[in-house]
Amino acid sequence: MIEHGRGSGGTGPLPGRQSAMESWPDLLAFVHSVRAGSFSAAAREAGKTPSAFSKRVARLEEQLKLRLVVRGAGGLRTTPEGQEFYLRLQRAMDDVEEACAQAAQARAPRGLVRVSTQSDVGRDWLIPRIASFTRMYPQVELELSLSDKVVDLLSERFDVALRVGEIEDGRLTRRPLGRFRNCICAAPSYIRERGIPRTTREQAGHVWLAYLRGNRQEAWDPTTQQRVVIRAPYAADSNAALRQLALDGLGIARLPELTVLEELRRGALIRLPLEGPEEEGTPISLVFPQGKQLASRVRAFVDFFADEARRSLPQARALGR
Secondary structure, X not given: OOOEOOOOOOOOOOOOHHHHHHOHHHHHHHHHHHHHOOHHHHHHHHXXXXXXXXXXXXXXXXXXXXXXXXXXXXXXXXXXXXXXXXHHHXXXXXXXXXXXXXXXXXXXXXXXXXXXXXXXXXXXXXXXXHHHHXXXXXXXXXXXXXXXXXXXXXXXXXXXEEEEOOOOOOOEXXXXXXXXXXXXXXXXXXXXXXOOXXXXXXXXXXXXXXXXXXXXXXXXXXXXXEEEEOOOOOEEOOHHHHHHHHHOOOOEEEEEHHHOHHHHHXXXXXXXXXXXXXXXXXXXEEEEEXXXXXXXXXXXXXXXHHHHHHHXXXXXXXXXX
Protein backbone atom coordinates (compact mmCIF):
# COMPACT_ATOMS: atom_id res chain seq x y z
CA MET A 1 0.00 0.00 0.00
CA ILE A 2 1.38 3.41 -0.94
CA GLU A 3 1.96 5.80 1.91
CA HIS A 4 2.28 9.55 1.72
CA GLY A 5 5.73 10.92 2.38
CA ARG A 6 7.25 14.37 2.75
CA GLY A 7 8.37 15.80 -0.54
CA SER A 8 11.37 17.97 -1.29
CA GLY A 9 12.42 20.13 -4.18
CA GLY A 10 10.77 23.10 -5.85
CA THR A 11 7.39 23.22 -7.49
CA GLY A 12 8.10 23.69 -11.17
CA PRO A 13 5.56 24.03 -13.94
CA LEU A 14 4.07 20.95 -15.54
CA PRO A 15 5.53 20.15 -18.94
CA GLY A 16 3.82 21.74 -21.92
CA ARG A 17 1.70 19.78 -24.36
CA GLN A 18 4.57 18.78 -26.63
CA SER A 19 6.93 17.82 -23.79
CA ALA A 20 4.10 15.99 -22.00
CA MET A 21 3.58 13.83 -25.08
CA GLU A 22 7.31 13.22 -25.31
CA SER A 23 7.27 12.27 -21.62
CA TRP A 24 4.42 9.80 -22.02
CA PRO A 25 6.62 6.70 -21.37
CA ASP A 26 7.97 8.37 -18.21
CA LEU A 27 4.45 9.23 -17.06
CA LEU A 28 3.37 5.63 -17.61
CA ALA A 29 6.40 4.36 -15.69
CA PHE A 30 5.50 6.65 -12.77
CA VAL A 31 1.85 5.56 -12.66
CA HIS A 32 2.67 1.85 -12.98
CA SER A 33 5.34 2.08 -10.27
CA VAL A 34 2.98 3.79 -7.81
CA ARG A 35 0.22 1.29 -8.55
CA ALA A 36 2.57 -1.66 -8.10
CA GLY A 37 4.23 -0.22 -4.97
CA SER A 38 7.81 -0.56 -6.22
CA PHE A 39 9.98 -0.35 -9.32
CA SER A 40 10.67 -4.08 -9.09
CA ALA A 41 6.99 -5.04 -9.07
CA ALA A 42 6.18 -2.67 -11.92
CA ALA A 43 9.11 -4.02 -13.93
CA ARG A 44 7.99 -7.62 -13.42
CA GLU A 45 4.50 -6.79 -14.70
CA ALA A 46 5.92 -5.03 -17.77
CA GLY A 47 8.75 -7.49 -18.45
CA LYS A 48 11.41 -4.80 -18.04
CA THR A 49 14.20 -4.05 -15.57
CA PRO A 50 13.68 -2.10 -12.32
CA SER A 51 16.46 0.29 -13.30
CA ALA A 52 14.56 1.26 -16.48
CA PHE A 53 11.53 2.27 -14.41
CA SER A 54 13.68 4.08 -11.84
CA LYS A 55 15.47 6.07 -14.55
CA ARG A 56 12.21 7.09 -16.21
CA VAL A 57 10.71 8.34 -12.94
CA ALA A 58 13.93 10.18 -12.08
CA ARG A 59 13.86 11.84 -15.52
CA LEU A 60 10.24 12.89 -14.96
CA GLU A 61 11.13 14.39 -11.57
CA GLU A 62 13.97 16.31 -13.16
CA GLN A 63 11.74 17.65 -15.89
CA LEU A 64 9.08 18.74 -13.41
CA LYS A 65 11.62 20.03 -10.86
CA LEU A 66 9.48 18.19 -8.32
CA ARG A 67 10.04 15.19 -6.10
CA LEU A 68 7.32 12.65 -6.72
CA VAL A 69 8.36 9.54 -4.77
CA VAL A 70 10.55 8.58 -1.85
CA ARG A 71 12.55 5.43 -2.51
CA GLY A 72 13.14 3.09 0.41
CA ALA A 73 13.66 -0.52 1.42
CA GLY A 74 9.91 -0.97 1.84
CA GLY A 75 9.16 0.23 -1.68
CA LEU A 76 7.88 3.60 -2.87
CA ARG A 77 6.11 6.33 -0.93
CA THR A 78 4.53 9.19 -2.81
CA THR A 79 5.19 12.70 -1.64
CA PRO A 80 2.06 14.82 -1.14
CA GLU A 81 2.76 16.48 -4.49
CA GLY A 82 3.43 13.11 -6.06
CA GLN A 83 0.17 11.67 -4.74
CA GLU A 84 -1.84 14.56 -6.19
CA PHE A 85 -0.01 14.22 -9.49
CA TYR A 86 -0.63 10.47 -9.51
CA LEU A 87 -4.38 10.86 -8.92
CA ARG A 88 -4.69 13.38 -11.72
CA LEU A 89 -2.69 11.21 -14.10
CA GLN A 90 -4.73 8.15 -13.18
CA ARG A 91 -7.96 9.93 -14.09
CA ALA A 92 -6.42 11.34 -17.27
CA MET A 93 -5.23 7.91 -18.31
CA ASP A 94 -8.70 6.50 -17.69
CA ASP A 95 -10.00 9.14 -20.08
CA VAL A 96 -7.29 8.32 -22.61
CA GLU A 97 -8.12 4.61 -22.38
CA GLU A 98 -11.79 5.38 -22.90
CA ALA A 99 -11.05 7.64 -25.87
CA CYS A 100 -8.94 4.89 -27.47
CA ALA A 101 -11.69 2.34 -26.83
CA GLN A 102 -14.30 4.60 -28.44
CA ALA A 103 -11.99 5.26 -31.39
CA ALA A 104 -11.76 1.50 -31.83
CA GLN A 105 -15.58 1.36 -31.67
CA ALA A 106 -15.57 -0.31 -28.29
CA ARG A 107 -19.11 0.21 -27.03
CA ALA A 108 -18.69 -0.68 -23.39
CA PRO A 109 -18.09 2.29 -21.03
CA ARG A 110 -15.03 1.90 -18.87
CA GLY A 111 -13.04 3.76 -16.23
CA LEU A 112 -13.63 5.19 -12.77
CA VAL A 113 -16.80 7.00 -11.62
CA ARG A 114 -16.60 8.79 -8.27
CA VAL A 115 -20.02 9.08 -6.61
CA SER A 116 -21.15 11.09 -3.59
CA THR A 117 -24.45 10.22 -1.91
CA GLN A 118 -26.25 10.98 1.31
CA SER A 119 -25.93 8.19 3.85
CA ASP A 120 -29.47 6.78 4.08
CA VAL A 121 -30.19 6.94 0.34
CA GLY A 122 -26.80 5.52 -0.51
CA ARG A 123 -26.97 2.64 1.94
CA ASP A 124 -30.60 1.62 1.41
CA TRP A 125 -31.30 2.44 -2.25
CA LEU A 126 -28.12 3.01 -4.25
CA ILE A 127 -25.79 0.30 -2.94
CA PRO A 128 -28.31 -2.61 -3.28
CA ARG A 129 -28.40 -1.80 -7.03
CA ILE A 130 -24.65 -1.60 -7.61
CA ALA A 131 -24.37 -5.32 -8.42
CA SER A 132 -26.93 -4.96 -11.24
CA PHE A 133 -25.07 -1.93 -12.57
CA THR A 134 -21.77 -3.84 -12.48
CA ARG A 135 -23.23 -6.77 -14.38
CA MET A 136 -24.36 -4.37 -17.10
CA TYR A 137 -21.13 -2.34 -17.14
CA PRO A 138 -18.35 -4.66 -15.93
CA GLN A 139 -15.56 -2.31 -17.04
CA VAL A 140 -16.81 0.66 -15.00
CA GLU A 141 -15.20 1.08 -11.57
CA LEU A 142 -16.98 2.92 -8.75
CA GLU A 143 -15.80 4.89 -5.73
CA LEU A 144 -18.72 5.59 -3.39
CA SER A 145 -18.64 8.23 -0.65
CA LEU A 146 -21.55 8.09 1.81
CA SER A 147 -21.82 11.25 3.86
CA ASP A 148 -24.49 13.70 4.96
CA LYS A 149 -22.05 16.52 4.21
CA VAL A 150 -22.80 18.29 0.93
CA VAL A 151 -19.58 17.95 -1.03
CA ASP A 152 -18.31 20.34 -3.71
CA LEU A 153 -18.24 18.11 -6.78
CA LEU A 154 -15.74 20.25 -8.63
CA SER A 155 -13.13 20.85 -5.93
CA GLU A 156 -13.42 17.30 -4.55
CA ARG A 157 -13.47 15.79 -8.05
CA PHE A 158 -16.66 13.77 -7.88
CA ASP A 159 -18.29 12.82 -11.16
CA VAL A 160 -21.87 12.63 -9.90
CA ALA A 161 -23.87 12.98 -6.67
CA LEU A 162 -27.24 11.71 -5.48
CA ARG A 163 -28.82 14.66 -3.69
CA VAL A 164 -31.99 15.16 -1.66
CA GLY A 165 -33.28 18.75 -1.63
CA GLU A 166 -33.24 21.78 -3.86
CA ILE A 167 -30.10 22.27 -5.98
CA GLU A 168 -28.87 25.85 -5.79
CA ASP A 169 -25.40 25.44 -7.30
CA GLY A 170 -25.50 26.93 -10.79
CA ARG A 171 -22.40 24.98 -11.77
CA LEU A 172 -24.32 21.69 -11.62
CA THR A 173 -26.74 19.98 -13.99
CA ARG A 174 -29.69 18.23 -12.34
CA ARG A 175 -31.35 14.98 -13.45
CA PRO A 176 -34.60 14.73 -11.43
CA LEU A 177 -35.52 11.27 -10.17
CA GLY A 178 -38.65 11.92 -8.14
CA ARG A 179 -39.51 13.12 -4.66
CA PHE A 180 -38.02 11.99 -1.39
CA ARG A 181 -40.92 11.45 0.96
CA ASN A 182 -41.36 9.95 4.38
CA CYS A 183 -43.91 7.35 5.35
CA ILE A 184 -45.38 6.42 8.70
CA CYS A 185 -45.23 2.70 9.24
CA ALA A 186 -45.25 -0.09 11.79
CA ALA A 187 -44.64 -3.83 11.90
CA PRO A 188 -47.54 -6.30 11.56
CA SER A 189 -46.84 -7.51 15.12
CA TYR A 190 -47.38 -4.00 16.49
CA ILE A 191 -50.59 -3.58 14.48
CA ARG A 192 -51.95 -6.94 15.67
CA GLU A 193 -51.34 -5.91 19.28
CA ARG A 194 -52.27 -2.23 19.18
CA GLY A 195 -54.34 -1.72 16.03
CA ILE A 196 -54.10 1.07 13.45
CA PRO A 197 -54.59 4.62 14.74
CA ARG A 198 -57.03 5.98 12.16
CA THR A 199 -58.04 9.19 13.92
CA THR A 200 -56.20 11.96 15.71
CA ARG A 201 -57.62 10.82 19.05
CA GLU A 202 -56.45 7.24 18.49
CA GLN A 203 -52.95 8.41 17.55
CA ALA A 204 -52.42 9.77 21.06
CA GLY A 205 -52.66 6.30 22.57
CA HIS A 206 -49.90 4.74 20.47
CA VAL A 207 -46.14 4.33 20.87
CA TRP A 208 -44.24 6.68 18.56
CA LEU A 209 -40.57 6.08 17.92
CA ALA A 210 -38.70 9.35 18.31
CA TYR A 211 -35.78 10.80 16.38
CA LEU A 212 -33.08 11.94 18.78
CA ARG A 213 -31.84 15.37 17.71
CA GLY A 214 -29.19 16.48 20.22
CA ASN A 215 -30.91 16.08 23.58
CA ARG A 216 -34.42 16.42 22.16
CA GLN A 217 -36.78 13.63 21.14
CA GLU A 218 -38.87 14.55 18.11
CA ALA A 219 -41.75 12.84 16.35
CA TRP A 220 -43.94 13.78 13.39
CA ASP A 221 -47.46 15.04 14.03
CA PRO A 222 -49.52 13.91 10.98
CA THR A 223 -52.29 16.36 11.84
CA THR A 224 -50.18 19.54 11.90
CA GLN A 225 -47.48 18.23 9.51
CA GLN A 226 -44.86 19.43 11.98
CA ARG A 227 -42.14 17.88 14.11
CA VAL A 228 -43.04 18.01 17.78
CA VAL A 229 -40.97 17.40 20.89
CA ILE A 230 -42.18 14.35 22.79
CA ARG A 231 -41.06 11.94 25.46
CA ALA A 232 -40.95 8.47 23.92
CA PRO A 233 -39.91 5.10 25.35
CA TYR A 234 -37.58 4.54 22.39
CA ALA A 235 -35.49 7.11 20.52
CA ALA A 236 -32.47 6.97 18.20
CA ASP A 237 -30.38 9.38 16.18
CA SER A 238 -30.30 7.33 12.96
CA ASN A 239 -33.02 6.17 10.61
CA ALA A 240 -31.39 2.73 10.41
CA ALA A 241 -31.87 2.29 14.16
CA LEU A 242 -35.47 3.52 14.05
CA ARG A 243 -36.21 1.14 11.18
CA GLN A 244 -34.95 -1.79 13.23
CA LEU A 245 -37.02 -0.73 16.27
CA ALA A 246 -40.08 -0.54 14.04
CA LEU A 247 -39.32 -3.96 12.51
CA ASP A 248 -39.11 -5.36 16.04
CA GLY A 249 -42.66 -4.16 16.70
CA LEU A 250 -41.74 -1.56 19.32
CA GLY A 251 -43.69 1.34 17.86
CA ILE A 252 -44.68 3.54 14.94
CA ALA A 253 -41.90 5.23 12.98
CA ARG A 254 -41.70 7.98 10.38
CA LEU A 255 -38.98 6.91 7.98
CA PRO A 256 -37.68 7.97 4.56
CA GLU A 257 -39.64 6.06 1.95
CA LEU A 258 -36.50 5.12 0.03
CA THR A 259 -35.04 3.36 3.05
CA VAL A 260 -38.01 1.03 3.64
CA LEU A 261 -39.15 0.18 0.10
CA GLU A 262 -38.08 -3.45 0.44
CA GLU A 263 -39.69 -3.84 3.88
CA LEU A 264 -42.95 -2.34 2.58
CA ARG A 265 -42.85 -4.58 -0.48
CA ARG A 266 -42.51 -7.80 1.51
CA GLY A 267 -44.89 -6.74 4.29
CA ALA A 268 -42.31 -6.51 7.07
CA LEU A 269 -43.55 -2.94 7.59
CA ILE A 270 -47.01 -1.59 6.78
CA ARG A 271 -47.75 1.98 5.73
CA LEU A 272 -50.36 3.47 8.06
CA PRO A 273 -53.30 5.38 6.49
CA LEU A 274 -53.31 8.28 8.94
CA GLU A 275 -55.45 11.39 8.74
CA GLY A 276 -53.89 14.55 7.35
CA PRO A 277 -52.66 15.86 4.00
CA GLU A 278 -50.19 13.78 2.01
CA GLU A 279 -46.61 14.89 2.40
CA GLU A 280 -45.35 16.68 -0.72
CA GLY A 281 -41.79 15.50 -0.29
CA THR A 282 -38.41 16.86 -1.32
CA PRO A 283 -36.85 16.56 -4.78
CA ILE A 284 -34.26 13.84 -5.23
CA SER A 285 -31.83 14.20 -8.12
CA LEU A 286 -28.61 13.07 -9.70
CA VAL A 287 -26.32 16.07 -10.23
CA PHE A 288 -23.07 16.45 -12.15
CA PRO A 289 -20.86 19.31 -13.30
CA GLN A 290 -22.26 21.21 -16.25
CA GLY A 291 -20.45 22.70 -19.17
CA LYS A 292 -18.86 19.56 -20.58
CA GLN A 293 -20.05 16.42 -22.24
CA LEU A 294 -20.41 13.53 -19.83
CA ALA A 295 -17.93 10.70 -20.20
CA SER A 296 -19.69 7.53 -21.32
CA ARG A 297 -18.97 5.85 -17.99
CA VAL A 298 -20.71 8.70 -16.11
CA ARG A 299 -23.58 8.81 -18.60
CA ALA A 300 -24.05 5.05 -18.10
CA PHE A 301 -24.27 5.55 -14.33
CA VAL A 302 -26.74 8.45 -14.58
CA ASP A 303 -28.99 6.69 -17.10
CA PHE A 304 -28.95 3.40 -15.20
CA PHE A 305 -30.02 4.90 -11.88
CA ALA A 306 -32.58 7.20 -13.48
CA ASP A 307 -34.17 4.07 -14.95
CA GLU A 308 -33.93 2.34 -11.57
CA ALA A 309 -35.75 5.26 -9.95
CA ARG A 310 -38.62 4.96 -12.44
CA ARG A 311 -38.92 1.24 -11.74
CA SER A 312 -38.34 1.10 -7.99
CA LEU A 313 -39.94 4.25 -6.59
CA PRO A 314 -43.67 3.70 -7.15
CA GLN A 315 -44.57 6.01 -4.28
CA ALA A 316 -42.27 8.86 -5.38
CA ARG A 317 -44.12 11.06 -7.85
CA ALA A 318 -41.94 11.26 -10.94
CA LEU A 319 -40.77 14.70 -11.93
CA GLY A 320 -40.67 15.90 -15.51
CA ARG A 321 -37.50 15.15 -17.42
